[in-house]
Amino acid sequence: MTHTTQVPHRRPVPDRSGAAPAAQPPARRRPASQQWAAWAFLTPVTLYLVLFYAYPLYRNLDLSLRHYTVRSFVQGDAPFTGLQNYRTVFDDPTFAPALLHTVVFTAVCLAFQYAIGLALAVFFNQHFRLSATLRALFLVPWLLPLIVSASTWSWMLNSESGVVNAALHAVGIDPVNWLTSPSWSLTSVIIANIWIGVPFNLVVLHSGLQSIPHSLYEAAALDGANAWQRFWRITFPLLRPVSAITLLLGLVYTLKVFDIIWIMTKGGPAESSTTFATWSYQLGFGNLLPAFGPGAAVGNLLVVAALVFGLVYVRVQRKQALS
Incomplete structure (x- = not known):
């Protein structure tokens, strides 16, 4: 006589609240049509x-x-x-000035574009009459083609017939050789690039301000905080994620600025406004005997710089998310 062993039926173990867990449905494979649609x-x-x-x-x-x-x-x-082309670039006497000009041009443009854009964003966030119209007018430099903007600034900063020197002469200041003086050429292209980049910072930062609850400002005002304290304790900290992506995109854009510098000064005079972007073009296309290899090497240095800052941004954002 054989004895049959019966396996007891396992009941689902209830959780701490006493409720039995719901049965998990079996995983379904996607139909082939959906997979083809995803690939399409x-x-x-x-x-x-x-x-x-x-x-x-x-x-x-x-x-x-x-x-x-x-x-x-x-x-x-x-x-x-x-790596011979990279050695040629590093040994070139133009490398050190171009690196310095690139760093100065990028840092100064980023600082002023962000500061002016943030100030305008806070100003337009007050929602006064005609604020939307004035904000739209500030977008004009961003919407114009770069060749138009650069040509306009070249005319305005002309040493003999420019309106800037005419205004300086009207107040008793000697005219400045904005585009033909090695001391002022880099400053001239920086001013033009700041004017072009401010609207982008204004739009992005103003969008970030819209996401800050107004109740925080009301609570801070009831606690006696003045305008500067509300900005420093509420606005600026809550804008850090938006500020980070704004500065990163501005950095990538400013590193590769070529049109403005080339149209206004062509990197001169005497390479006083030469950056890596204009130098790469001069090496590859600006000579009768183009140096394609060194020109590509300079361009790759810009790519590596942008990639490094992008990785730093991703790492910082990941640390902030984990904290």
């Missing part, structure tokens, strides 16, 4: 990234590692030289 949506984005980002970066890296001439650029038989 991803394909255009993937092709765009490959054609307009990955391939140009690969070609630029390949240019910087080979000795390209006009003939080898067409035929594609340039010899591999390794």
Whole structure:
């Protein structure tokens, strides 16, 4: 006689509140039609990234590692030289001034664009009459083509017929050679770039101010906080995430500014306003015998700088999210 062992039925273990956990439904696989639809949506984005980002970066890296001439650029038989183009760039006497000009141009533009944009954003956040109209007018420099803006500033800062020197003469100040003096050329392109970049900071920071609850300002006013204390204790801390992305995008844009500098000064006089962006163009396209390799190497230095700051931003944001 055989004995059959019965396995007892396991009941679901209730949680602390006494309720039995709900039964988990079996995982369902997506139908093939949905998978094909997902790939169909991803394909255009993937092709765009490959054609307009990955391939140009690969070609630029390949240019910087080979000795390209006009003939080898067409035929594609340039010899591999390794890091020789980078050594040529580092040993070039233009490298140190161009690096200094790039750092000064980027830092000064970012500081003034952010400060002026933040001040205007706080001002327009008061919602007074015609605030929307005036805010829209401030967007004009951002909407104009860069060639138009740069040409306008070149005319305004002209040493002989510019309106800026005419205004200085009217108040008894000697005219300044804004575009033809090595002492003022970098300042001139910085002023023009600040004017162009302020609207972007205004729009982004004003959008960030809209997300701050007005009740916080009312509570601070009841506690006796003045306008500066409300700004420093409420507005500025709550705008840090928006400020971080604004400064990062401004940094990436300012590092690669070429149109304004080239139209206004062409990096001169005597390379007094040459940055990495204009130097890369001069090496690759500004001479009768173009140096494609060194020009690509300078461009890659800009890419690496932007990538480093982007990684720093991601790391800081991740730390803030975890804390």
